[in-house]
Amino acid sequence: MFKKEKIKDLHYSVTGVLPAAETQKMANEILKEHGAKAKIAGFRPGHVPMDILRARYGKGAWADAVDKLMNADMDAFVRDKKIKLAGAPRADVIKVALGEDTEYSLEFDVLPTLPHLDLEKFTIVKKTAAVPESEIVKSLENLRKSRAQAEKQPADYRAAIGDVAVIDFKGFVGNEAFAGGEAKHHHLILGSGSFIPGFEEKLIGRKVGEKFDITVKFPKDYHAAELAGKDARFQVEIHELRHHLLPELNDQLAKDVGLTDLAALRDHIKKILEEQYMEASARDMRNELLDILADKVKLDLPENLVAQEYDMARAEFDEHAGHAHAKDQKWDDKKERKEAERRVKLGLILAEWGEQNGIGVENGDIQRAVWAEASRYPDPQQVFAYYNQNPNALSMMRGMLFEQKALDAMITHTKTKEKTVKPEELFKQTDVK
Secondary structure, three states, rough: OOEEEEEEEEEEEEEOOOOOHHHHHHHHHHHHHHHOOOOOOOOOOOOOOOOOOOOHHHHHHHHHHHHHHHHHHHHHHHHHHOOEEEEEOOOEEEEEOOOOOEEEEEEEEEOOOOOOOOOOHHHEEEEEEEOOOHHHHHHHHHHHHHOOOEEEEEOOOOOOOOEEEEEEEEEEEEEEEEEEEEEEEEEEEOOHHHHOOOOOOHHHOOOOOOOEEEEEEOOOOOOOOOOOEEEEEEEEEEEEEEEOOOOOOOHHHHHHOOOOHHHHHHHHHHHHHHHHHHHHHHHHHHHHHHHHHHOOOOOOOOOOHHHHHHEEEHHHHHHHHOHHHHHOOOHHHHHHHHHHHHHHHHHHHHHHHHOOOOOOOHHHHHHHHHHHOOOOOOOHHHHHHHHHHHHHHHOOOOHHHOOOHHHHHHHOEEEEEEEEHHHHHHHHHOOOO
C-alpha cells in the first residue's frame, strides 16, 4: 500500500510498504507454481515439500512477490485516481529482506486531461483546383513512355538521349582498375543520370562497335570515399544501341491497359488526377488544423515524453551528421525542444480525442495503405515483404492512419471555407506535420 504521495504538475512520486505477511503469501503461491514444474531428485513434480522449495527458490520467489505486489499497488492507484500513465514507472526498492516489510518508491508521469475542444470555432480552408488539360496530356505521354519498346538500331545509327546503350566498361584511377568499376553488356539509358556525371553525355553521337575512353571526375560526396573527388578513365565498347518507340495514342493503347477506347482512358486519368488533388487538399486541411491545435489548445506535457521525443530527434540528427550533405547542418537545441513539445502535444490531443470519439484503424485500412505505398515502386512485392517482416513499420503505419482518421473526423466538426487555387499550390507542402 502507498504511504505518501507527492504530486507536481503531471509528475508523481510515491512511497509504499509491502507487509511481510502479504509478501510471504504471494511468495508461497509462486513457490507452488515452481513446485508444479520443478524437477528435483527424489520428488515428483507437484510433490516437492515447501521447505525444500523455499530453500532452493525462496529468494527469487520473494523478489518476484515484491514485483507483483508493487505492480498491484500501482494498478490500484491508477484506478483510484483515474489517471493514465505516460510511460513505465521508475521503481526503487528502498528496503527488502526475507521475512520483513518491504519499503519502495515509484516515480512516474501521467497523461494530461484533454480540455474540451470547441472545434466549431475553427475555420479551415479547403483548396480546390480544376485538372488542367496539360496534366492529362502529360499523364498520357507518361503512359506511352512506360509502354515504349526499345528496338535495336542498325550499325550506322548514332546514340541519342533516351536510347539504351549496351556497353562494356572498365574504370581506372591512374593506371589501377578499381573495384566495382567493370561490367559486361550493361544496359544504360542515356540521360537517366544513373552513371557518374559526364559519362552518359560522352556516349551521345557514338555508333555500335566503337571502342573509346571516357574521362570523368567522381563527385566529392561520392558514396565510396576512396573514389570521391578523383579523376577516372573508363574504357568503353558499344555492342548495341536501342531506340525507344512509343505506341500511338489511340483506342488500341486504351484497350492495352484494359479500357474501351481513348475517351475512356482520358476520363480514367482525369479521375485519378482529381483524386490526387482532393487528397492533396485534404492533407493541407490536416496541416492547417494541426497548426491551430498546436497554437490554441493549452495542455501540460509529461516531461518524460518530451525528453523521449527530443532524444529520438537528436539520435537521428547525430546518425546523419556524418553524411556529406548534412555536414553544414547544426543542432538548434531550443528549436528542437519546441518541435519535440509540439509533436508530443499533437500526439496526445489526437490520441485522446480519437479514443473519446471512437476512431479506430481496421486491418483493411492498413492493407489498403500498404498497397497504396507498394504501388509507387517497381517491385511491390518487396514493399509487402518489408511490412510483413517489420512489426514496427506496421505499427508506425497504424499510428499514421489513426492520426489521419482523427484529423479527418475533427475537420467534419470545423467550419470550412473553399478557395480555388492553381494546381501547383496543392503540392507545395502536403505531408502531415
